[in-house]
Amino acid sequence: MELWISAGLCAATMFALWLWQRGSGRADWVDVAWAALIGVQVLYFAIVGDGAIEKRVLAVVVACTWSFRLTWHLSVRLAGHDEEDGRYKAMREAFNEKVDFGFLLFYAAQALVAWLFALPAWVVANDPSSDWTILVFAGLAFWIVSLVGESIADRQLAAFKADPDNKGKVCDRGLWKYSRHPNYFFEWLHWFSYPLIAWGAPNHWVAWLGPIVMLLFLYRVSGIPYTEKQSIKSRGEAYRDYQERVSAFFPWPPKD
Numbered sequence: 001m002e003l004w005i006s007a008g009l010c011a012a013t014m015f016a017l018w019l020w021q022r023g024s025g026r027a028d029w030v031d032v033a034w035a036a037l038i039g040v041q042v043l044y045f046a047i048v049g050d051g052a053i054e055k056r057v058l059a060v061v062v063a064c065t066w067s068f069r070l071t072w073h074l075s076v077r078l079a080g081h082d083e084e085d086g087r088y089k090a091m092r093e094a095f096n097e098k099v100d101f102g103f104l105l106f107y108a109a110q111a112l113v114a115w116l117f118a119l120p121a122w123v124v125a126n127d128p129s130s131d132w133t134i135l136v137f138a139g140l141a142f143w144i145v146s147l148v149g150e151s152i153a154d155r156q157l158a159a160f161k162a163d164p165d166n167k168g169k170v171c172d173r174g175l176w177k178y179s180r181h182p183n184y185f186f187e188w189l190h191w192f193s194y195p196l197i198a199w200g201a202p203n204h205w206v207a208w209l210g211p212i213v214m215l216l217f218l219y220r221v222s223g224i225p226y227t228e229k230q231s232i233k234s235r236g237e238a239y240r241d242y243q244e245r246v247s248a249f250f251p252w253p254p255k256d
Contacts, residue, residue, distance in 0.1 A: 002048050003122065006041045007115050013037060014111035018104055027092070027103055028085035032074045034114050039067030041118035042125070049125035054132070055198065059124040062143045062193050069147065070187075073154055086230045113217070120194035120210040127201035139196030142189060149175070149186035157183070170235055170242045178251040180242065181227070184218045185249055224248060 013033055021027045042063040046056040078085070084092075095102030156174040160166050175182035191210030198207050217223055231239045245255045 002045060003115075003119075006044060006118060006122075007111075009041065009044075010037055010111040010115045011108070014107040014114075018107040021103065022100065026078075026084050027088040027106075028078055030107060030110055032071055032078065034110050035067055035070040035074060037111075037114040038118050038121075039064045039071065041115070042067065042121040045118070045122045045125040049122070050128070051124070051126040051201075052128055052130035054130045055127040055201075056125045058136075058140075058197055059121045062124075062139070062197070063118075063121040065147060066143075066190050069151065077158075086233070087226045090226070090230070116209060116213060120191065120198075120207040123201055123203050123207040124194055124198040126203075127198045129201065133199070135196045135199045139193040142196065143193040146186045146190035146193070149189070150183050153182040153186060168235060168238070170231075170238050172242060172246065172254075175251070176246075177254055178247065180246050180248050181218075181224055182251060184223050185251060188214050188218060219249065 014030070017030060017033050021029070042059055046060045049056050049059075051059075083089075091102070091106070092099055153175045156176060157171050160171040160173065160176075179185055188211060191214050194210055195204065195207035198204055201207075228239075228243070247254075
């Protein structure tokens with residue numbers, strides 16, 4: 001029953017946000033809602049779940065810190081701009097006269113994705129085992145590394161963009177020297193926490209949807225493709241040169 005309730009919450013939230021964006025012209029706030037919905041669902045799963053209290057607390061600690069950090073980061077970034085993010089402007093142009101219907105389908109898909117990405121934490125919250133195995137500690141290690149790595153990557157990019165001298169340039173410093181999308185990489189790494197923490201739990205296989213589906217989305221759907229298309233549009237040859245030198249996703253020493 002809790003899964004149906006959380007699915008209804010996602011659908012209702014995204015529908016309300018779709019109505020709001022029709023008047024505001026800001027479809028990009030869907031990213032904030034998506035991140036926040038995952039954390040809200042996990043809190044609900046932890047309250048109503050049947051798992052050991054230790055696992056319910058871990059579900060909240062791991063998922064909600066990730067969710068609310070990302071929600072805050074995206075909120076601050078979007079609040080600092082009066083115009084819609086370029087990715088969503090491009091979507092409006094692609095939808096053309098069918099923009100309302102196109103975004104309705106997109107928001108419905110975002111509701112489904114937000115629900116799917118909460119399922120790994122649902123598995124943890126319903127794990128009856130209270131044992132602190134080596135795999136639980138490994139999952140916590142993935143959580144810490146991913147949270148710190150993504151925070152550093154976001155801070156480095158924000159500091160680079162805040163410098164007026166860097167306008168039109170490509171950030172290739174810090175973690176961005178080794179990956180064109182270190183924030184995405186650490187976001188993906190985060191999802192390994194759940195199957196490790198809930199190893200052997202009922203429906204354990206569901207927890208693996210996190211890293212598998214996230215990699216698919218980042219590589220093929222809404223992550224790297226849209227971001228790089230926008231970067232080429234705004235930075236041109238400088239970004240193409242960056243693509244030639246630096247790994248797209250996995251951190252790796254750059255080419256000379």
